[in-house]
Structures are given as C-alpha cells and as structure tokens.
Amino acid sequence: xxxxxxxxxxxxxxxxxxxxxxxxxxxxxxxxxxxxxxxxxxxxxxxxxxxxxxxxxxxxxxxxxxxxxxxxxxxxxxxxxxxxxxxxxxxxxxxxxxxxxxxxxxxxxxxxxxxxxxxxxxxxxxxxxxxxxxxxxxxxxxxxxxxxxxxxxxxxxxxxxxxxxxxxxxxxxxxxxxxxxxxxxxxxxxxxxxxxxxxxxxxxxxxxxxxxxxxxxxxxxxxxxxx
Amino acid sequence: xxxxxxxxxxxxxxxxxxxxxxxxxxxxxxxxxxxxxxxxxxxxxxxxxxxxxxxxxxxxxxxxxxxxxxxxxxxxxxxxxxxxxxxxxxxxxxxxxxxxxxxxxxxxxxxxxxxxxxxxxxxxxxxxxxxxxxxxxxxxxxxxxxxxxxxxxxxxxxxxxxxxxxxxxxxxxxxxxxxxxxxxxxxxxxxxxxxxxxxxxxxxxxxxxxxxxxxxxxxxxxxxxxxxxxxxxxxxx
Numbered sequence: 072x073x074x075x076x077x078x079x080x081x082x083x084x085x086x087x088x089x090x091x092x093x094x095x096x097x098x099x100x101x102x103x104x105x106x107x108x109x110x111x112x113x114x115x116x117x118x119x120x121x122x123x124x125x126x127x128x129x130x131x132x133x134x135x136x137x138x139x140x141x142x143x144x145x146x147x148x149x150x151x152x153x154x155x156x157x158x159x160x161x162x163x164x165x166x167x168x169x170x171x172x173x174x175x176x177x178x179x180x181x182x183x184x185x186x187x188x189x190x191x192x193x194x195x196x197x198x199x200x201x202x203x204x205x206x207x208x209x210x211x212x213x214x215x216x217x218x219x220x221x222x223x224x225x226x227x228x229x230x231x232x233x234x235x236x237x238x239x240x241x242x243x244x245x246x247x248x249x250x251x252x253x254x255x256x257x258x259x260x261x262x263x264x265x266x267x268x269x270x271x272x273x274x275x276x277x278x279x280x281x282x283x284x285x286x287x288x289x290x291x292x293x294x295x296x297x298x
Numbered sequence: 299x300x301x302x303x304x305x306x307x308x309x310x311x312x313x314x315x316x317x318x319x320x321x322x323x324x325x326x327x328x329x330x331x332x333x334x335x336x337x338x339x340x341x342x343x344x345x346x347x348x349x350x351x352x353x354x355x356x357x358x359x360x361x362x363x364x365x366x367x368x369x370x371x372x373x374x375x376x377x378x379x380x381x382x383x384x385x386x387x388x389x390x391x392x393x394x395x396x397x398x399x400x401x402x403x404x405x406x407x408x409x410x411x412x413x414x415x416x417x418x419x420x421x422x423x424x425x426x427x428x429x430x431x432x433x434x435x436x437x438x439x440x441x442x443x444x445x446x447x448x449x450x451x452x453x454x455x456x457x458x459x460x461x462x463x464x465x466x467x468x469x470x471x472x473x474x475x476x477x478x479x480x481x482x483x484x485x486x487x488x489x490x491x492x493x494x495x496x497x498x499x500x501x502x503x504x505x506x507x508x509x510x511x512x513x514x515x516x517x518x519x520x521x522x523x524x525x526x527x528x529x530x531x532x533x534x535x
Contacts, residue, residue, distance in 0.1 A: 093348045108332035122336045126343055130515055131529035133347045138525050163451030209326035228323035256319045260311055
C-alpha cells in the first residue's frame with residue numbers, strides 16, 4: 072500500500088474505487104484509519120476486538136461503496152459502517168457468551184483483553200499516572216454500558232461528533248442518540264463516583280467518618296481528685 | 299442503606315455532573331495511532347479485496363445471469379446425483395469439515411501464477427460456481443434460514459457452523475425449491491459458498507468467501523441487488 076499524497080477528496084476517492092481504481096480505497100482508508108481505530112478501540116474495548124471490528128467494517132465499506140449516495144460525508148458513512156460492524160460483533164459475542172459478564176470490573180480486567188488495553192505512559196510523572204488511572208477506570212466503566220449507549224458516547228463525547236452526525240452513523244433518530252447518551256452518562260456517573268471532582272484534590276479520604284468528639288460531661292470522669 | 303454504586307436510571311445528572319462525565323470521556327479518548335501490525339493486516343485485507351473484482355469481472359457478465367442460474371440448477375442437481383448424501387452435503391456446506399480442508403487450503407492465497415490460471419480456468423467454473431462442490435449451492439436450507447438484522451453476526455456464524463440444520467435440495471418440496479430458486483437467483487456476486495437465507499423477511503443469499511488465514515468473510519446479498527447488503531468477517535475455522 073503506497074502512502075503517496077493524493078489530493079482527491081474523499082468522495083472522489085470513493086467514486087474512483089467504485090469505478091475500479093484499485094488504490095483508491097486504500098488511500099481513503101489510510102486517510103481516516105486513526106480516527107476509525109479510536110472509535111473501534113473505545114467501542115470494542117481492546118485492540119484485538121477493535122481490529123476485528125474494523126476489519127469487518129472495512130470489508131463492508133469496500134463492498135458496499137457503490138451504495139454510497141453522497142447524501143452524507145464519506146467519513147460519516149465510513150464511521151457508520153465501522154460502528155455497525157463493531158456493534159454486530161458485540162451482539163454476536165453477547166449471544167455466544169455462555170456466562171454473564173461479571174459485575175466486578177477487576178475480575179473482568181483479569182481476563183486479559185481489558186488488561187491489554189491499559190497503557191502506561193512511559194514518561195511517568197505522578198500527574199500522568201493519575202491521568203492514566205483515571206482513563207483506565209473510565210474505559211473500564213464504559214465497557215459496562217450496553218453497546219448502543221457506549222457507541223453513542225464514544226461518538227459524541229469522545230470523538231466530538233454532533234448528535235445529528237452520530238445519529239447518522241448509528242442509523243437512528245437524533246432523539247435516540249440523546250437518550251442513549253443521557254442514560255449512559257448517568258450510568259457512568261454512578262460507576263465513576265470515585266472520580267467525582269470533590270474527591271480529586273483536597274478531598275476527605277474515603278472510608279468511615281472520623282469519630283465524633285466525646286460528649287462533654289458535666290461531671291469529671293476518672294479517679295476522684297485528691298482532696 | 300442503599301448501595302451508592304447502584305445506578306438510578308431515572309435520575310438526571312446536574313449540569314455540573316454531566317459536564318464532568320463528558321470531560322472524563324473526552325479525556326479518555328483513544329489517541330494512539332493504529333498499531334503497525336493492524337495497519338499491515340488491514341492493508342493485506344484491502345489488497346486481497348482488490349484482487350477480487352478483477353477475477354470476477356473476467357468471469358462474470360451480467361447478461362449471462364439468466365444462463366448462469368439455469369446452469370446453477372443443473373449443477374446443483376448433478377452434485378446431489380453424484381453421491382453427496384445428505385449428511386455429507388451438510389458437513390461440506392456448513393462445517394468446513396476435514397474433507398474440505400484440503401480444498402479450502404488449496405484455495406487459500408493462490409500464487410500469482412495460480413491466480414491467472416484460476417482467472418482463465420474460472421471462465422466456466424466461476425460463472426457456474428456450482429461446478430465446484432466447495433463453492434456450489436449443493437444444498438439449500440430447510441426452508442430459508444432466517445438471519446435477523448440485530449444478530450446478523452451470530453446468525454451467520456450459526457448458519458455456517460450449524461450445518462446439520464440443512465438438507466439437500468432433494469428433501470425440499472418441489473414448490474419450495476422452485477420458490478427459492480425463482481425468487482433468489484444469485485447475482486454476479488463472485489465465488490464462494492452460497493446459502494439461501496431470509497433476512498428481515500427478504501430472501502437473499504449469504505456467500506461464504508474463501509477463508510483467508512484465520513478469518514472468513516461472509517457477504518449478504520438480497521435478491522435483486524447487485525451489492526452486498528452486509529458483510530462480516532468470521533473466525534476460521
């Protein structure tokens with residue numbers, strides 16, 4: 072796959088692909104792959120599944136390019152195909168799974184795929200470590216959401232697409248995207264209470280509250296004072 | 299005492315809480331580029347896909363579709379006659395069993411010379427895919443297998459793996475066979491293993507492509523459409 076610059080627009084590349092340009096699709100994909108990868112990573116939760124989902128989407132987009140009618144941006148269409156491929160995989164995995172997901176995040180993390188998604192910043196200052204830990208918890212919590220809510224949040228809150236664009240990508244009404252985002256945020260807020268702002272800095276340590284001061288007594292305790 | 303981590307779906311977040319959650323999500327965005335091994339893998343996939351149209355364009359002409367369907371019928375019947383018993387056909391269709399492994403393996407990653415050979419020799423064989431047992435619709439589903447849109451991947455994998463659900467076309471009532479082949483004449487969809495299905499009520503075909511390494515692509519074509527409606531990569535075997 073060559074990486075030579077190509078000044079054609081996305082739509083021109085897609086049209087060229089449909090008309091038999093064997094390099095056009097590769098160029099188009101290379102142009103958007105990092106962002107598609109980001110979406111797949113956060114939707115699927117780990118690199119292996121993300122690569123599989125992205126490959127499904129890639130093949131679907133390649134084969135269905137002729138159905139692109141130009142009523143959306145090519146990048147929107149690409150995201151739509153990839154996100155739907157990821158969701159298909161998640162649904163299939165859910166069907167295949169004989170055992171339900173454990174409630175405990177750590178238990179899930181120990182299974183490997185989640186653990187492999189955790190990256191450690193080699194620069195390693197304390198702030199960076201804190202940021203990494205926070206991201207890890209957010210990603211882990213995100214994985215506990217239903218796939219549709221997760222996909223909506225990934226597109227809107229992580230990737231910064233508008234609700235309308237996300238609706239187009241998810242092939243649903245804008246109101247549905249809003250609703251999924253709203254429910255997903257509530258769920259995340261519950262799951263991520265450990266990250267609430269007041270606990271970030273100068274917060275009261277978690278745990279039992281400090282014992283109350285002793286109630287003053289009107290009479291002194293202890294051995295009687297010597298006369 | 300209530301569990302503070304128990305979500306309350308009816309609760310609305312305050313604007314501050316919502317902003318905080320959104321900020322956390324934005325901060326957790328994946329920012330690393332696609333890893334090199336994934337780039338290489340997907341580039342290989344694209345290169346593999348790019349080989350297909352040339353091969354298929356050489357061997358498929360839309361004007362021949364009608365003739366191809368007729369041949370398809372004849373070839374499918376021939377395959378049954380030459381002794382593919384019910385269970386054997388079933389094993390061949392869905393399970394990619396041992397008997398098919400050699401053939402499948404031989405199909406994988408043809409060398410450049412082989413590809414040309416295949417393209418030439420394929421003028422007939424690809425035009426009438428059913429002349430090769432591995433690629434032919436040698437059996438049709440017991441009535442049409444249902445593929446649900448919301449569980450496309452699971453149903454398609456089950457379709458491939460659950461071969462014993464299917465019977466040879468001899469076992470179908472004649473009107474069913476007729477309806478299947480009349481309604482679902484296959485298009486210029488390339489080589490692969492064809493299984494007739496009903497998707498969201500619409501008849502069509504799932505085409506299981508030649509496995510590539512540890513994966514196999516399945517395409518859904520609805521009747522009357524030249525384009526794949528959905529595609530899926532399945533683990534293989």
